[in-house]
């Protein structure tokens with residue numbers, strides 16, 4: 038693509054014409070000309086202008102055309118922010134903005150390091166000209182600018198060099214013996230289409246130069262070559278190529294529970310790269326047109342959100358966050374995922390077409406980062422294009438540190454309170470964390486701290502003493518926030534017959550669930566309730582069959598199911614539940630019910646159970662252990678096959694919790710059920 042300069046003559050205003058007599062169309066034409074848009078964009082704008090010239094200004098099409106040209110002119114076709122990629126700076130920004138997240142920071146730095154190396158490598162230019170003096174001149178100035186240069190006398194020699202060396206740019210004369218510039222361009226396009234070719238031409242061959250541009254040349258310069266223009270153009274062309282190469286490779290996808298820092302790390306990356314930051318939320322997006330825009334033939338047509346955001350931000354190389362990519366939908370209005378496939382594919386996004394814009398826009402300079410809570414909901418082809426980086430939930434100790442260092446100062450400032458005179462004691466923060474929030478991330482913690490700060494601000498204003506020193510302790514938290522919202526139910530509740538505590542993974546992170554069971558006279562029916570999915574229903578069936586096949590082993594009557602119905606309930610019916618990892622918990626609850634042995638509430642289980650009673654591995658171990666700690670669980674039973682994941686847990690994650698690994702359901706029995714039966718077993 039090349040930038041056309043002054044290709045369309047503007048009619049010079051007659052000396053008599055006053056500035057305000059210039060017609061709106063002439064003004065539009067000169068704006069198009071001055072904008073120095075890429076060639077295909079100028080052509081599209083001029084085509085629209087020609088249509089307007091034939092249209093009555095009173096007709097709606099006239100203003101549609103005017104808006105369209107205005108829109109084209111407002112897009113950042115050539116405007117990029119001067120960004121730098123310095124690894125040390127990136128590291129210090131990531132470190133100062135975020136506590137912990139060591140693995141995440143490490144992965145991001147590795148990702149950026151590869152791009153930094155890509156950007157630091159010296160670029161190789163091949164200069165093809167049969168005049169030795171012309172070659173030598175160009176080599177001289179370009180070498181001074183830090184490029185490696187090689188020379189060739191004609192196209193044949195150039196192709197030979199191309200086969201043996203890595204070349205980033207070819208600058209070629211048009212007229213040469215043996216193989217001329219046009220033929221060389223044709224051959225390069227065939228064997229190495231990613232290498233840009235710049236044409237140098239004498240005045241007599243301008244027509245061929247235009248033809249060369251049509252055939253894919255990156256730029257052309259007239260002879261004698263203006264060396265300053267050459268340096269500028271080479272820099273422009275190579276920078277563009279570098280951007281495309283740096284953008285190549287997978288898009289980053291940050292996954293993890295809400296409030297774990299995905300968006301704010303994205304923002305820090307933009308700052309580290311000195312690029313602008315844009316974020317759009319894709320949650321609930323069903324209509325393809327929202328991303329790709331409406332065709333201009335529709336009344337009230339608008340561009341899609343990607344192009345609209347680029348227009349708003351005014352540069353073509355921001356860090357663009359596609360938030361909640363796992364929440365996009367699909368219906369009769371199209372498939373937004375297919376648009377995202379195009380946007381995230383470096384081969385295709387060079388020519389991204391928005392329906393409203395109707396001409397390709399180059400998105401290759403944009404750095405896209407996606408975020409998701411649940412990877413399993415992302416369509417496989419989309420997931421395939423992304424490099425996943427996991428954000429785990431925080432331990433209470435990490436939350437305490439983040440609150441002291443980041444959240445409290447930020448919320449004090451937001452409430453207009455002086456940071457020096459208001460102090461939160463560690464006990465106060467700890468109370469907010471345990472009694473008023475139950476989450477993997479920091480969303481609610483930040484909300485509660487903000488609430489406290491606003492209340493303090495009101496009190497200070499009422500007392501007219503906002504410079505006064507205030508220490509906020511645990512007791513004051515209760516007075517400000519009211520009765521505690523969460524109880525450590527597992528630790529505080531006693532053992533019960535027919536109820537077991539389980540650990541599951543949800544998109545909000547690890548969660549604790551209880552499985553409740555009851556029997557009643559009936560005829561062998563299994564009733565399952567609690568908004569559960571198919572996999573969970575099948576797990577329950579398998580567990581029941583396992584117990585029925587082992588009645589002797591568990592001291593249960595052989596025919597217990599003949600005259601009994603069994604009901605298994607998963608409380609919190611408003612939340613849909615599915616997944617195999619509750620199998621072992623269903624087993625514990627059911628066996629407790631059938632044997633009359635109470636199940637300990639402070640023992641939590643997770644694991645998929647097979648029909649023969651084996652326990653299969655599950656995912657989200659860290660999140661589940663953190664959820665267990667939040668609920669006051671003391672013992673966690675995990676599948677033996679998850680040993681490696683357990684051993685990888687940091688000491689502060691497992692602090693205060695005993696983890697026992699089990700390989701079969703039978704191993705869990707005496708660990709969960711108390712030995713004494715309180716109710717007569719069935």
Ligand SMILES: Nc1ncnc2c1ncn2[C@@H]1O[C@H](COP(=O)(O)OP(=O)(O)OP(=O)(O)O)[C@@H](O)[C@H]1O
Nearest residue numbers: 134135136294295296297298299300301439443479
């Ligand atoms: N490690 C951390 N250090 C400092 N602050 C943090 C850290 N992690 C999260 N935060 C803060 O917590 C708040 C929530 O984070 P953020 O909005 O980035 O979460 P998110 O993971 O993008 O959530 P969602 O999935 O809901 O979009 C922000 O104010 C952020 O600055």
